[in-house]
Amino acid sequence: MNHKSRRVAVLGGGLTGLSSAFYLRELAKERGEEIKVTVIEGSDRLGGRVNTLRKNGFVIERGPDSFLARKLPMIRIASELGLVQELTGTNPAAKNTYISRDGKLLPMPQGLTLGVPSDRDKFMATELVSEEGKLRALAELDLPSDVSEGDESVGAFLERRMGKEMVERIFEPLLAGIHAGDLYKLGLEATFPQFKRMVQEYGSLIAGTRETQRQAAAAKAKADAEAAASSNEASDSTPLPASVFMTFKNGLSSLIEALESRLREDANCEIRTGAKVEAITPIGGEEMDSASYRLRLSDGSTVEADRVIFALPAYNASELLAPHVDVSALNAIRYVSVANIVLAYDDSGFDHPLDGSGFLVPRGENRLITASTWTSSKWLHTAPQGKRLIRCYVGRAGDEQGVELDDEAMSAAVQRDLRELMGLTATPEFVEITRLRHSMPQYPVGHVEAVAAFRASLATKLPGVIATGAAFDAVGLPDCVAQGKQAAEALLAN
Numbered sequence: 001m002n003h004k005s006r007r008v009a010v011l012g013g014g015l016t017g018l019s020s021a022f023y024l025r026e027l028a029k030e031r032g033e034e035i036k037v038t039v040i041e042g043s044d045r046l047g048g049r050v051n052t053l054r055k056n057g058f059v060i061e062r063g064p065d066s067f068l069a070r071k072l073p074m075i076r077i078a079s080e081l082g083l084v085q086e087l088t089g090t091n092p093a094a095k096n097t098y099i100s101r102d103g104k105l106l107p108m109p110q111g112l113t114l115g116v117p118s119d120r121d122k123f124m125a126t127e128l129v130s131e132e133g134k135l136r137a138l139a140e141l142d143l144p145s146d147v148s149e150g151d152e153s154v155g156a157f158l159e160r161r162m163g164k165e166m167v168e169r170i171f172e173p174l175l176a177g178i179h180a181g182d183l184y185k186l187g188l189e190a191t192f193p194q195f196k197r198m199v200q201e202y203g204s205l206i207a208g209t210r211e212t213q214r215q216a217a218a219a220k221a222k223a224d225a226e227a228a229a230s231s232n233e234a235s236d237s238t239p240l241p242a243s244v245f246m247t248f249k250n251g252l253s254s255l256i257e258a259l260e261s262r263l264r265e266d267a268n269c270e271i272r273t274g275a276k277v278e279a280i281t282p283i284g285g286e287e288m289d290s291a292s293y294r295l296r297l298s299d300g301s302t303v304e305a306d307r308v309i310f311a312l313p314a315y316n317a318s319e320l321l322a323p324h325v326d327v328s329a330l331n332a333i334r335y336v337s338v339a340n341i342v343l344a345y346d347d348s349g350f351d352h353p354l355d356g357s358g359f360l361v362p363r364g365e366n367r368l369i370t371a372s373t374w375t376s377s378k379w380l381h382t383a384p385q386g387k388r389l390i391r392c393y394v395g396r397a398g399d400e401q402g403v404e405l406d407d408e409a410m411s412a413a414v415q416r417d418l419r420e421l422m423g424l425t426a427t428p429e430f431v432e433i434t435r436l437r438h439s440m441p442q443y444p445v446g447h448v449e450a451v452a453a454f455r456a457s458l459a460t461k462l463p464g465v466i467a468t469g470a471a472f473d474a475v476g477l478p479d480c481v482a483q484g485k486q487a488a489e490a491l492l493a494n
Contacts (some may be wrong), residue, residue, distance in 0.1 A: 005034035012311035013041030019484025042276030052251025057384030062434035071478030089243020096356030133165035153216035155183035173360035190443035312470035325350025329450035335438040
């Protein structure tokens with residue numbers, strides 16, 4: 001056993017930071033190492049963008065509302081925290097998703113995967129794209145493989161492969177919505193690198209999507225067979241929902257609460273909230289690899305640590321690291337502000353069937369709403385019996401002014417869009433508005449290489465300091481958990 005106790009400071013109490021702290025303690029126990037962890041969160045609450053409101057029997061997400069089930073880090077951490085039984089999937093009956101065109105909601109064509117059509121007949125039946133636009137998209141099968149060595153924007157790549165109309169009508173509302181971004185400014189390598197690999201390996205996006213679907217179906221069949229064969233051996237196991245997306249029955253904050261509880265129970269872990277780190281200063285021995293750090297907090301206190309994990313937004317990390325290392329890669333990551341507007345209704349007088357999961361709104365439609373989730377239809381646990389719940393989104397790159405409307409004006413504008421697009425005239429029982437300012441990182445072209453160079457420089461200039469989180473690799477909740485665990489593993493391996 002290594003009896004030397006290391007002190008680790010984790011900056012940021014969002015999902016990445018809490019996951020880092022959790023896995024630092026768990027992995028240290030496995031390895032027989034002594035580590036003391038201090039989590040420092042500048043605000044008065046943990047969880048970052050994950051923020052569940054439980055009100056009047058409703059489960060309302062004020063930040064992200066779910067995660068991709070195929071990304072296993074969330075499933076694994078849920079299992080490690082005893083939360084698997086709390087996982088739930090989407091309503092299988094809520095299959096329809098709509099896209100607005102000329103003020104009318106039209107069904108999204110079946111067979112699309114991230115906007116790429118795999119079924120010619122179903123795609124040709126859609127009214128969302130003109131006949132010329134559909135034929136241009138399907139001609140992608142016959143285009144030469146033209147993947148360049150360097151990075152490029154998602155928009156430029158998809159326009160070249162599938163045509164401009166497909167970008168505007170399908171890809172922009174579907175893909176840009178993930179980042180609230182501008183496809184012509186988001187880097188392909190950092191956001192959708194699988195598109196580039198598909199063209200490299202299969203010659204086209206359509207051929208690659210078909211092969212990916214075939215492999216996914218085969219993997220599912222194999223997994224189902226293995227699950228059936230092992231059911232008698234693991235009768236106490238909790239089966240996972242058969243769903244593309246998952247969440248927790250009592251909201252995503254269930255995970256944050258479980259992580260906080262586990263960490264606070266640990267005598268070698270401290271959580272500090274309400275004081276921001278204002279400076280980091282190297283101290284310690286003459287050898288750089290034995291250096292440690294002093295963190296100065298906004299409340300006047302200091303924390304000393306042998307190792308530091310930055311799990312902060314790029315703009316916060318940049319301020320602290322600028323005196324020590326080139327932070328141009330961090331400064332290149334722009335953040336977009338968005339708002340979530342949740343409207344709760346009574347069934348009585350509610351004049352829409354909510355026959356699906358919601359709708360998307362392309363930029364060219366000139367609406368305040370960028371998308372809407374029919375929450376109580378998509379997630380059956382979110383509203384009590386006899387009630388309905390709808391969530392709308394406002395703000396995206398180049399169109400953020402709506403986020404700063406006052407509550408009354410925003411609520412009125414959102415309800416006007418719902419009335420004109422859905423024909424919904426019912427009056428909500430209450431409205432909850434959450435503004436998430438500077439919350440959505442925009443990965444520019446060249447982001448992957450720039451971040452790699454930044455991390456290499458950071459390792460040289462400030463050994464034992466690791467930067468991770470949504471600003472760097474991916475924004476999904478499972479990605480945040482994975483990055484937290486990877487940071488813990490890297491720190492322990494050093």
